[in-house]
Amino acid sequence: MTHEAPHRDPLPLLGRTALVTGASRRAGIGYAIARRLVAYGASVHLHHHIPHDAGQPWGADPDGPEALAADLRTLAADGAAVTHSPADLTAPGAPAELVATAAGALGGRLDVLVANHALSGRDGTLDEIDADMLDAHWAVNTRSTVLLVQAYARRRGEGQDGGRVVMTTSGQDRGGGMPGEMAYALAKGALASVTRSLATALARRGVTVNTVDPGPVDTGYATGETHAFIASLFPGGHWGRPDDPARLVAWLATDEAAWITGQVITSDGGFNR
Template sequence: MSPGTPHTPGTPHRDPLPLRGRTALVTGASRRAGIGWAIARRLVAYGAGVYLHHHVPHDAAKPWGADPGGPGALAAGLRPLAADGAAVAHGPADLTAPGAPARLVEAAAEALGGRLDILVANHALSGEDGPLDEIDADMLDAHWAVNTRSTVLLVQAYARRRQAAREGGRVVMMTSGQDRGGGMPGELAYALSKGALASVTRSLATALAPRGVTVNTVNPGPVDTGYLTGEEHAAVAAMFPGGRWGQPDDPARLVAWLVTDEAAWITGQVIDSEGGFTR
């Protein structure tokens, strides 16, 4: 097909396993109540081999705690969904270490048969933040290292494995609502680090297009992963027109679609999946 020639699509059909034969690394997939787990479950159900990254000490230090049974139980729970012998593997990584993202990409590719088609950078540092009067250099550095630096280094390591252009490459990053409504004035370090990912999305998409890779970022809005309860939980629910929080599978459905061939013409976008949330 010569440049500029319109693409003529084939007969529309829905493949029940649109990711059959492809492989994915999903970071931050360490809790059944989390978005990463929901994304991994969707990708496995679509036929992909999946590597779940986890950093249990992060969850263990939070009020919600680490997932009962640990990462092994999470992976075991996905294997019954796997089709055609697709692998489900898992491994730890503290992504604050500068070399950790590249090592994680290599470990995932090795566990999945030597190839890596999809990268979903879902991990994030939660908490340890504050408003303008309270943040300090350590808070800013911690969020930057986990949420921004490690994500860009993951994309770099992934891209280096795809020197030869081929179809089907996908990168999805996760941001937050820092550009909506009144922003996130009480979580400035987090908002800054996630806002940087939204800003760099189009640049990364342009850089990776020659390698057959699309790059998009999803803003999932408030998702009920167990971090709020009681009156605070009810107050957030009231900000949704439907009266309910987002559930982990809500953004997971969007992410899963973005990494299929149906979304091959979508790149460089920051996409909201907020259920009409109003701040």
């Protein structure tokens, strides 16, 4: 008996639509994910919150969100769109508004949700954290993500196929944990814990739900001795690059990954935490 080789579609997401949150910097993971999805044929809506980036040491992208979207449009397949909008996801109603905005910008449909955004800074050790720090990380990293998934799910009925949700977590469950970022670790750990429950809840709506731990990725937040030390903990001797987790996330959005759901997947190059 002979078997034909599986056909590999060069545009496996052609005709699909996606919302990627936290996609505001060329050096960031969100932008790399959006770039991959566009290269696979999808129409993509980029979410950004420039005030957050501007308040960080690395700063906001100097060219602004429209320039990033314009760059992605040069890669887009015929008929595919790249749009963008701001949202401060600390507001309780913002996640649902963002999902509605993204779906409207992309023709009324939303197939893929990538919740990549996160709050940076305003954190500390067990001795340093306070209620405001805990609440801030919970609101952005956890509450808004679950509300995004809720709003996305409400747009889908049972019997549909091709729905995808991908969230991002961190290394809080491995090695020595993240004792210096207690609020962040708690909030991101909650997403890992709820992945299976969300996957079960959305299975009959044709949606898979997975969470990716990308390990340390060089997005410009570490320099000097810290950068060199982290690099030494990788077997390959260098940090992860934004496109490393982006390739996994984009693949999870395709039909090839239709049987993978409820998983927390580590893609960290063998990082020795």
